[in-house]
Amino acid sequence: MKMALPKFAVFCIALAFSAGAGLHCAAAAPADFDGVWVPDVKDQHRQEAQNVPPWKPEIVPQIQRLIAEEEAGRPFLVLSHCLPHGMPTWMLISHNAFEWLTTPGRVTMLGEVDGNRMRRIYTDGRVLPKDPDLTLHGYSIGHWDGDALVVDTTAIAPQAYIAISEAVGIPNNGDMHIVERLHLAKPNELHDDLEITAPKVLTAPWKTTRIFKRYPDRHYEIIEGECEQEDLIPGKDAYGNDIFVSHPQRPDGSVSTTK
């Protein structure tokens, strides 16, 4: 998977000579991160038990209630909607793969599930906009530190969860800042060292690592992110065109046997 050095050099020279590109070799990725990465779900579960966030005292009862509800067979469904899962939840607990794409000045993570699971990490030297709109994935700026990509993410919507499992998560409630150090622990093993600062819900920055694995021989691909086909099903319009038509479901959005 490693990029051949001569090819890389040619790429850099080409960039250097491209008028108005405004980019330089230092912005290029030093290692090959491109490909489809599958989360290590077993390690996610180990982290859930062994590395608890420093929740503020007033948050702890909420966490205890969510854990009790799950143990009682009534799990709170942190991810049962079709919104982007947001940061840091995507990196912490998703079971789905993402594709890493390195292009000049930018790293893009393309995910699955909802229609807009995508992180744009700008590596072109820009600074954070002065007054950014808040989004579930926030605004990410990265730089290469040796063979690691260091990513600063801010401007995250207060509704974005800090989820420690699929049944236990708390909205960050605002002012969250995430620093990640993404590096290859092995050629096909990506580690994301996260430091999450969330002053509304945590007493101190929470550090945790998530592991993703790449399986080149399996030729995995991510698939189209679509999250509507319990609400919309294939049908026809008055002209006989193939369209999606409304499909009612139970008020709680759960599976219905009477559709």
Next chain:
Amino acid sequence: MVSPKIACVAASLLLSLGGIAAAHHSGAAYDMEHPRDMEGTVKTVNWTNPHITFVVEADAKDGQPAQSFAFEVSSPGVLTRSGWTKRSLQPGDHAVFHYAPLRDGNPGGFLLRVNLQSGQELSFSLQPSDE
């Protein structure tokens, strides 16, 4: 359609995980410790995120009337990487469904494995085992 070889690999991977978690949300609503089998015919396929659902009409037998079961399973991404396609299980297919039942007693549960009349077995794993 999934080749028997892929299904076999997927099944062995599934077993190697020593159990399976529901994708995208907690599986606590399901009794993973007491899986069951039922036979029936697929009525509806919802191949969608955040989780796929199948509605299956149970065969009427032993004096029991036909009854609809709702099965939840993982996501299109996870099943695709386990060798399924959107067409692996279609309305009208008759099969044996191996599932973790809903704890609330409603008919349905978390789908673990499907054995089609053709002999084909469909299952999945969240990630390959580390060989």
